[in-house]
Amino acid sequence: MQITTSDLGLAARVQHLTKTYGSGEGEVRALDDVSVGVRRGQFTAIMGPSGSGKSTLMHIMAGLDSPSSGNVWIGDTDITGMGDTDLTLLRRRRIGFIFQSFNLVPTLDVAGNIQLPLDLDGRKPTAEETARIAMLVDTLGLRSRLTHRPHQLSGGQQQRVAIARALATAPDLVFADEPTGNLDSRTGREVLSLLAAASREHGQSIAMVTHDPIAASYADRVIFLGDGRIVADKPRQTPEQITTYMLAAEVNA
Known part of the structure; x- marks a missing residue:
């Protein structure tokens, strides 16, 4: 019997994932036999020093990059080797993205940017989505x-618009890449509280790449990468615990 990602309570998972760049002497192994899942309704932080593979892992999990070997599932859909058209549809309908650089469309106003996933899908928001967008707009002060x-x-404000856009369709999974990287500390805390609430109150699964121990302390779970491998997988941590662990890892590297 095939065990599915849903059976495991996971929103996404990768198995024996390897990603290499270049070949021969110049080959770089960004990910080295990584197997991990993002649990449903959980806020997961992915941490590690620069070059540890954390962004590569997120991009492959989100279907934005393809692995050299191994498999990737979003829910029970194996997206490994899926064609571009199918992948684009799956990302649009089931995944939300929050990038450090916001990635808003400059010619659209705030309302248009928030509704963009629906417009790209060629449909009008349902009553439930309209209510959700109104709630997000008010919660985010937009x-x-x-x-x-x-x-x-x-x-x-731009980052809040990006968050409203990512959460508007209640996607199964939200990927956030250094979402507080360009924000002042107070706004950053507000953004992190919103992401935590989205997972806690609305059951959304969130995977956030960050190098910031304070940001990671908002997550239910912290995964640490080093040299393309998972070196630790811990439940909620304080910023101090995360900092201590990362300093120890650097000393031992």
Whole structure:
């Protein structure tokens, strides 16, 4: 009998994942036989020093990059080797993305950017989605900014629009790549609290790549990578515990 990702309570998983760049003498192994899952309704932080493979892992899990070997599942769909068209549809319908650089469409206003996943899918929001978007707009303090374009917003406001867009369709899985990297500490804390609430109150699965111990302390689980391998997998940690672990790992490296 085939054990599925759902049976394991996972929103996504990778198995024996390896990613290499280059060949021969110049080959770089960014990921080395990694097997890990993102649990449903859980906020997971992925940490590690620069070059540890954390962004590569997230990009492959999200179907933005392909592995050299191994398998990737989103829910019970094996996306390894899936064609571009199918992958694009799957990402649009089941995954939300929050990037450090916001990636908003400059010609659209805030309302248009938030509704973009629906527009790309060629459909109008359902009543439930309309209510969710209204709740996000109010929670994120964007009500007075709906007709503004991205260039008229602060960095924090732009990141909030990106979060509203990522959560608008209640995707199974949200990937956040250094989501607080361009924000001041107060706005960063607000963003992290929102992500934590999305998983805790709405059952969304969130995987966040970060190098910031304070950001990672908001997560239910912290996965540490080193040299392309998972070196630790810990339940919720304080910023101090995370910092201590990372310093010890650097000393032992």
